[in-house]
Amino acid sequence: MKKVVLCAVALMAGTVMFAQFNDSNVLQVGALNGSAVNQQGWVNDSDVIQLGLGNASNVDQYGIANDSYVLQIGAGNGSDVDQDGILNDSQVLQFGVANGSTVTQLGLANDSEVLQIGIGNGSDVDQTGILNDSDVTQIGIGNGSSVMQMGIMNDSDVLQIGLANTSIVDQVGLFNDSDVFQLGAANGSYVGQLGIANDSEVNQIGLGNGSIVLQAGFFNNSLVNQVGIGNGSLVLQTGLGHNSVVNQLGLGNGSLVVQNNL
Numbered sequence: 001m002k003k004v005v006l007c008a009v010a011l012m013a014g015t016v017m018f019a020q021f022n023d024s025n026v027l028q029v030g031a032l033n034g035s036a037v038n039q040q041g042w043v044n045d046s047d048v049i050q051l052g053l054g055n056a057s058n059v060d061q062y063g064i065a066n067d068s069y070v071l072q073i074g075a076g077n078g079s080d081v082d083q084d085g086i087l088n089d090s091q092v093l094q095f096g097v098a099n100g101s102t103v104t105q106l107g108l109a110n111d112s113e114v115l116q117i118g119i120g121n122g123s124d125v126d127q128t129g130i131l132n133d134s135d136v137t138q139i140g141i142g143n144g145s146s147v148m149q150m151g152i153m154n155d156s157d158v159l160q161i162g163l164a165n166t167s168i169v170d171q172v173g174l175f176n177d178s179d180v181f182q183l184g185a186a187n188g189s190y191v192g193q194l195g196i197a198n199d200s201e202v203n204q205i206g207l208g209n210g211s212i213v214l215q216a217g218f219f220n221n222s223l224v225n226q227v228g229i230g231n232g233s234l235v236l237q238t239g240l241g242h243n244s245v246v247n248q249l250g251l252g253n254g255s256l257v258v259q260n261n262l
Contacts, residue, residue, distance in 0.1 A: 022043065023045045024048075025046070028048075028049075030051055030053050031053050034056045036057070037059045037061075039059075039061045040061070041061065041062055041066075043065045044065065044067070045066070046061060046069075046070075049070070052072070054076045055072040055074070055078070056079070057079045058081070059083075060082045061084075062085075063083065063084055065086060066083040066087065066105075067089045068081045068089075069090070069091045071092070072093075072094045075097050076098040084106045085108055086109070088105040088107070088110045089111045090105060090114075091114070094116045094117075095116070097119045097120070099121045100121075100123070102123070102125070103127075106127070107127065107130055108130045110127040110133070111132070112125045112127060112135075113136070115138070118138070118140045118141050118143075120142045121139075121141070123136045123146075125147045126147070128150045130151075130153070132150075132151070132153065134147045135156070136158045137160070138158075138159075139160070139162075140160070140162045140163055141163050141164070142163060143162070143165045144164075144165075145160065145167045145168075146167070151171065151174050154177070155176070155177045157180070159181045159182070160180075162182070162183055162187075163184075163186070165182040165187045167191075169191045171193045174195075174197070175197040176195070177200070178199075178201075181202070182202075183206075184206045184207050184209075186207060187206070188209075188210045188211070189202045189204065192213070192214045193215045194215070194216040194217075195215065195220075197219050198219070198220045200215060203224065203225045205228075206227055207229045208230045209231045210232045210233070212235070216237070217239045217242075217262070218240045218241070220239070220240075220243075220259075222235045222237060222245075223245045225246065226246075226253075227250075228251050229251045230252045232253070237260075239260050239261035244257045
């Protein structure tokens with residue numbers, strides 16, 4: 001009887017220990033690459049692949065079943081991933097020289113994907129809450145993206161191609177959606193969403209175009225399209241159910257839209 005009890009205890013202990021296993025895989029090929037992985041919790045998974053010269057990766061995972069994948073090919077690229085919670089997922093892919101990515105996830109089942117190709121591109125993603133989703137793609141030189149999501153099921157997509165384009169997206173609330181596309185040089189976009197189910201789409205093609213979209217409330221919708229040089233748009237929506245469409249083509253055009261029903 002004693003043997004049966006001891007065997008049962010050993011089996012249970014082994015099962016618990018197995019369930020606690022975190023997994024880390026690091027592959028580095030080249031010179032002066034550096035990787036640091038810190039895992040605290042259960043069933044977290046980290047994969048780091050670095051090929052080239054002087055790339056650096058840092059991964060911190062706290063919680064249960066968080067997943068991080070980092071692939072860097074080139075020289076002087078840097079990635080920092082911090083996950084705290086349950087079932088958060090991060091993927092960072094960087095190809096080129098001196099690209100930098102920071103991902104911070106706090107909560108449950110947040111998802112972030114970052115792809116940067118080129119030289120000196122920078123991305124910062126900060127997610128707090130449940131089921132927030134961010135996708136950032138930057139191709140070119142010196143493009144910059146910042147995404148902050150706080151709440152439940154907010155969604156952000158950023159695509160920038162060219163030189164020194166800048167995008168900032170701040171989302172606080174539930175079910176907000178932002179899409180930013182910029183092609184060219186020195187275009188700038190800011191999207192701020194506060195509330196529930198606000199939707200913003202910004203498309204800018206050319207040189208030095210600028211867009212600001214501020215939405216506070218419920219079910220507001222904004223579409224901004226600008227093609228050319230030095231066009232500017234400001235959209236301010238507060239309240240419920242507003243709809244705005246701005247189309248500008250050419251040089252130095254300016255648009256102001258203010259909608260309020262509070």
